[in-house]
Amino acid sequence: MKRQRRLGAVAAATALTLGLAACAGGASDNQSTSGGSGSLTFRSWSPIEQTTQQMIAAFKQANPDAKIDATIFNYPEYLVDLQTRVASNTMPDMVGLQPGALTQQYRTNLMPLQDCAEKTWGADWQQKFYPIGLEQARMGNPAGDENFYALPLLVQTVNLWANTKIFEEKHAQIPQTWDQLKSTVNQLKGGEYAPFMLPAKDSWLRNVVFLQIANNIEPGLVYKAEDGSDTWTNPKIVEAFDYWGKLFTEGIAQKGAIGLDAYPTGANQFEAGNAAMIPLGAWWIQQSDPTKTGLPPLSEGMSGYQPFLFPTIPGGAAQPQLVGGIDVSLGISKNTKDPDLACKVLTDWIAGAGAQKLVNTFNDLPAVTGLNPEKFTSDKQQQIWTTLTSDWMPQVKYSRYLKTPQMDTALGDALSGIATGELTPQAAAEKVQAEQQKVNG
Structure with missing residues (x-):
């Protein structure tokens, strides 16, 4: 399945429900297998349904008493579903997020994740991640708020x-x-x-x-x-x-x-x-x-x-x-009834047994360093993977996102105007600047 899960670039697809019994994977560094029971809900547009099913199955091997109700939507449908559930106080236990506007929209509904990360990976847990992923994870936080309301799952x-x-x-x-x-x-x-x-x-x-x-x-x-x-x-x-x-x-x-x-x-x-x-x-x-x-x-x-x-x-x-930067990140509802299980699932999918299943599909690049597919089908495939993960990702400094959807839209519209000859570069810059002034107040 190609990149149909992202960015609303494709036609709507039917939501796929994976009512799968699944559970917690202890392949992460300090992660224990205690507390791997209970149930939680997961909603997202990514990873794709087949990959999510594999991640849940890997999680289940270590924690057979836990249950995960996972539904994967097309991206536009997911945004509607998430907004509806939050409004009705039925937010899923774990959700897929993009950095900036989407994470900030639900920041007050999300649990800070640094304690979960430190409990799982230790005090130096941030060293596991590519720097651009952690930088973008807090993009748009209010001044002085250093919490991580989402952690990156995949980067690019x-x-x-x-x-x-x-x-x-x-x-x-x-x-x-x-x-x-x-x-x-x-x-x-x-x-x-x-x-x-x-x-x-x-x-x-x-x-x-x-x-x-x-x-x-x-x-x-x-x-x-x-x-x-x-x-x-x-x-x-x-x-x-x-x-x-x-x-x-x-x-x-x-x-x-x-x-x-x-x-x-x-x-x-x-x-x-x-x-x-x-x-x-x-x-x-x-x-x-x-x-x-x-x-x-x-x-x-x-x-x-x-x-x-x-x-x-x-x-x-x-x-x-x-x-x-970030392709997709994961957040946990602050109202989840089982924060320990949610933490175990999230950290397993980022850097544990579930993450290994995800990476084995070459779905995108892992958010953590040193995680590689178990099988390469050619030397060239491995060479390209190494270029992307070892040579390029550690050096990514600049974000592929702007901080607000208004500015993403304004920039895209200006570029369209230039492409069609309706705007000169100067006029396009002026239109974007005018919108930026509105956003910044």
């Missing part, structure tokens, strides 16, 4: 992917600079594929591509504009909007890019070999899930793919800047 980088078969056939090199990107696109034109497939219909994808560009031109500047210490009309941010526009005006993106969705269309086209490059993220490695059969040739063992970072921009940082 955003980056680009190359179809290595096409590159090898055309004797092309993966681009490392903007000028190389343009020349490579020109070199690859004329085939029955898009040299650079940009699924620009989706606001989330427009935003993550822009944030890679902006953080190369002036690392970290957009987040200063967001917190009010700078502005979106800073010439360096206007330049980033301009380079986003160049993807269209200089013929880098395919014609009609603004009408192409990432999922399912763009992803399916890329997996079918109809594009040489596409901007997605670390989650693409899930296409090679060794627990599945009948994978497309390019996805088998990742044989046809190579990840690379967004090319550097003239006058910007000398090296590509890594952008990414």
Whole structure:
């Protein structure tokens, strides 16, 4: 199953209920197997239903007396369900969350998790996690509130992917600079594929591509504009909007890019070999899930793919800047009747037996370091996994998210306006800045 669980980028799906008896996994460092009885409810959009079932089954082996009622929704449906349950005082014991706005929306309904983490992993528990995950876990907390109301389950980088078969056939090199990107696109034109497939219909994808560009031109500047210490009309941010526009005006993106969705269309086209490059993220490695059969040739063992970072921009940082963060995190209701069981489940799924089942599917990257799949199907798959988890994730400094949904929407709309020619980069920057002023009051 592809990335249908995220970001509302696909059509609604029927909620899948896993009324599974399950239980607690003691594969984490200091985790005991006592207290592994009782029951709890879990609601989320991620991990996907089949993977969640495997995680529960692994948990059950260590704690056969516990029960977990788990329901996995499509993302938009999940948001409605969660809001409804909170309003009726029936919030699930454990919930999936995204950093920033979603976590903050329910912060007063959530239990701080640092005591659970310390009880399970010890006083130095934060050292287990990739730094960007813990940083984003507290994104949006009120000043002085250092609690963790959610802990990351999966993390990711955003980056680009190359179809290595096409590159090898055309004797092309993966681009490392903007000028190389343009020349490579020109070199690859004329085939029955898009040299650079940009699924620009989706606001989330427009935003993550822009944030890679902006953080190369002036690392970290957009987040200063967001917190009010700078502005979106800073010439360096206007330049980033301009380079986003160049993807269209200089013929880098395919014609009609603004009408192409990432999922399912763009992803399916890329997996079918109809594009040489596409901007997605670390989650693409899930296409090679060794627990599945009948994978497309390019996805088998990742044989046809190579990840690379967004090319550097003239006058910007000398090296590509890594952008990414939390894919999904987990929170516990402060009204749960069994906080000990909820803690055991949460920590097991993050770094225990359940986590191992999750990682075995290459669903995305684990939030904790040193957790690897038990089976690799090719040397290339293992090499790509190592690149993502050992080389890139520890270096991710910049968030793929803005702090509020209003600003995510404003940025996505401005980028759409540039892509269609309705806005100049300067006008786009001014519109985003006007919305930022409203948000910041």
